[in-house]
Structures are given as structure tokens and as C-alpha cells.
Amino acid sequence: VDLSTKVAGLSLPNLLFNASGVCCQTETDLKLMIESESGSLITKSATYEYREGNPSPRYLPLPSGLGSINSMGLPNEGYEYYLNFAKNYDYSSKKPLFISLSGLSLADNVKMCEAFVAAELPCVLEVNFSCPNVPGKPQLGYDMEAMESALNVLAPLIKKPFGVKLPPYFDIAHFDTAATIFNKFDNLVYVTCINSVGNGLAIDFETESALIKPKDGFGGLGGLMVLNTALANVNAFYRRLPGKQVIGVGGVTSGKEVFLHVLAGASAVQIGTTLKEEGPTVFARINKELTDIMIAKGYKSLDEFRGKVKTL
Numbered sequence: 001v002d003l004s005t006k007v008a009g010l011s012l013p014n015l016l017f018n019a020s021g022v023c024c025q026t027e028t029d030l031k032l033m034i035e036s037e038s039g040s041l042i043t044k045s046a047t048y049e050y051r052e053g054n055p056s057p058r059y060l061p062l063p064s065g066l067g068s069i070n071s072m073g074l075p076n077e078g079y080e081y082y083l084n085f086a087k088n089y090d091y092s093s094k095k096p097l098f099i100s101l102s103g104l105s106l107a108d109n110v111k112m113c114e115a116f117v118a119a120e121l122p123c124v125l126e127v128n129f130s131c132p133n134v135p136g137k138p139q140l141g142y143d144m145e146a147m148e149s150a151l152n153v154l155a156p157l158i159k160k161p162f163g164v165k166l167p168p169y170f171d172i173a174h175f176d177t178a179a180t181i182f183n184k185f186d187n188l189v190y191v192t193c194i195n196s197v198g199n200g201l202a203i204d205f206e207t208e209s210a211l212i213k214p215k216d217g218f219g220g221l222g223g224l225m226v227l228n229t230a231l232a233n234v235n236a237f238y239r240r241l242p243g244k245q246v247i248g249v250g251g252v253t254s255g256k257e258v259f260l261h262v263l264a265g266a267s268a269v270q271i272g273t274t275l276k277e278e279g280p281t282v283f284a285r286i287n288k289e290l291t292d293i294m295i296a297k298g299y300k301s302l303d304e305f306r307g308k309v310k311t312l
């Protein structure tokens with residue numbers, strides 16, 4: 001990600017981009033990302049067919065201000081829309097394009113990957129493991145055997161370097177098991193941690209009602225409240241995946257959380273809830289805040305502190 005922001009003599013790579021799902025479903029959204037001061041952009045997770053998604057209200061910032069809840073239901077334009085976008089993308093812009101795929105079955109993921117591989121484009125493919133392979137079964141990221149067998153099919157098919165989007169893990173044994181699986185695949189070159197913290201429930205005190213309509217109000221949690229889970233997942237996989245990279249996402253509201261994600265080991269950092277609430281100007285603000293923090297702390301490059309979180 002080399003869109004360096006030249007500020008105060010520091011020329012840092014621009015490590016910020018959108019969390020998949022936010023400001024990235026339509027060409028209009030994606031153009032806003034291209035025009036923003038983000039370093040990269042990623043598309044909304046694509047399924048084989050167009051999807052309307054769940055009924056609204058399906059996303060809300062929480063009254064507490066501590067985050068958000070969503071049960072979007074994978075609304076997207078269908079994978080051919082994003083394939084076409086990737087075919088027309090200006091790769092000389094130096095702003096890397098990531099394509100998120102979230103097939104409703106392994107067969108769908110295979111068909112979508114085959115189409116992108118056949119197109120031989122410079123975009124980077126990312127498979128969303130927060131999607132169940134079979135409706136009603138746990139999401140792929142929480143079914144270790146299914147995750148490994150999916151990778152046994154998809155990694156050789158994709159051939160080029162690719163990444164996976166992971167749900168948060170909360171058990172050290174799960175970090176160990178998942179990392180052992182990922183280390184079997186050389187072209188799996190990065191993991192993105194974390195997807196929203198699954199199936200939270202926001203209830204309004206006055207109305208005594210769930211806040212969002214789908215799934216009896218159950219939805220993925222994002223924003224500041226998931227920061228510490230995100231930092232743990234970034235650092236756990238940073239420690240366990242030598243030679244691979246970790247993209248951090250979760251809880252970024254300012255340069256401070258970006259700094260913490262990099263300390264935890266992140267090579268790039270995505271913004272979800274705060275981008276949804278503030279809009280694409282958030283990238284200029286947070287890039288400046290991060291630069292100011294580095295100047296205050298005397299750091300000249302991100303490598304000086306990436307992954308260098310201290311322990312007591």
C-alpha cells in the first residue's frame with residue numbers, strides 16, 4: 001500500500017482503507033473511496049447473484065456512541081458488477097483494489113474465484129470467512145475443518161497472493177488451530193481481523209424494542225467497543241503467521257487506534273463504523289492524527305513500531 005502521505009518531512013505509506021461493507025457497494029460509493037485520502041479500497045462482499053439484503057433498519061450506530069450493530073444480509077450488486085469494476089479500474093492510480101468475495105456456498109466461491117482468475121487483473125482477492133458455507137451451519141471461520149477444506153480448494157484455484165476476512169476468535173486454542181491451517185497455504189499472504197463481533201443485541205430502553213429489524217434484532221457489533229478484541233486478534237495472528245501480514249479493523253475512531261493496531265502488528269488498517277458515520281473525509285483526519293502521533297513519539301516509519309507491543 002504505497003500511497004505515501006508527505007507530511008512534516010515524514011513520507012509514510014497510507015495504510016488506511018474502508019472496512020468491506022462500508023462505502024463500497026455501488027460505483028458511486030467506490031468512486032468516493034477512490035477520491036478520498038484512503039490508501040486502498042475494498043468492495044462489498046460479493047455473492048454470485050445480486051442481493052437486496054435484509055429489511056431496514058439493518059444498521060444503526062448505538063445510542064451509547066460506543067459502536068454499531070448491523071444485520072445487512074449481504075446486500076450487493078452480484079459478483080459480475082465488481083468484476084466489471086475491477087476490469088475498468090485505473091491500476092496506475094497506485095491505490096490498490098481489493099475484491100471481497102462471500103459465496104453462499106463453496107461452489108459459488110469457486111465460480112467467482114475462477115472468473116476473477118480468468119480475468120487476470122491486478123486486484124487482490126479476499127474471501128470472507130464470516131459467511132456460512134451452508135445456511136444454518138456455523139460461519140466458515142468458526143468451522144475449522146470446513147475452513148481448511150475450503151482453502152484446499154480455493155488457494156490452488158486463486159494461485160496468486162490472496163487474503164481472508166476472519167471473524168473474531170476468543171479462545172487461544174482457536175488462534176492456534178486457525179493459524180496452523182493458514183500456515184499451510186503459501187499464497188494466503190494476509191488475514192484481515194476482525195469482522196464484526198457476531199450476534200449482539202441492541203435494545204432501546206424507552207421502547208423496550210430491538211433496534212434493528214432482521215434476526216429479532218441480532219446483528220454484528222462494530223466500533224470502539226470491539227477495539228480490544230480486534231487488537232487481540234491482530235496480535236494473535238501477527239505472532240502466529242510468520243511471513244504473512246495482518247490487516248487490522250475494529251474500533252478505529254482516530255489516529256490513536258490506528259497506532260495501536262500497528263503496534264499489535266497490522267500492516268494496514270480499515271475503518272468501518274467511523275467511516276459510515278463520518279464519511280470519507282475520515283481518512284484525511286485520521287492520517288493526520290497518526291502522523292502527529294508518530295512525530296510526538298519520535299517515530300520516522302511504521303516499521304519502527306509495527307508489532308512491537310511490549311509485554312510486562
Ligand SMILES: CC(C)(C)CCc1c(C(=O)O)[nH]c(=O)[nH]c1=O
Pocket residue numbers: 021045070071072073074075102128130131132195196220
Ligand atoms: C454476515 C454475513 C451476511 C454472513 C456476511 C456479510 C457481512 C455483513 C452483512 O452483510 O450483514 N455484515 C458484517 O458486519 N460482516 C459481514 O461479513
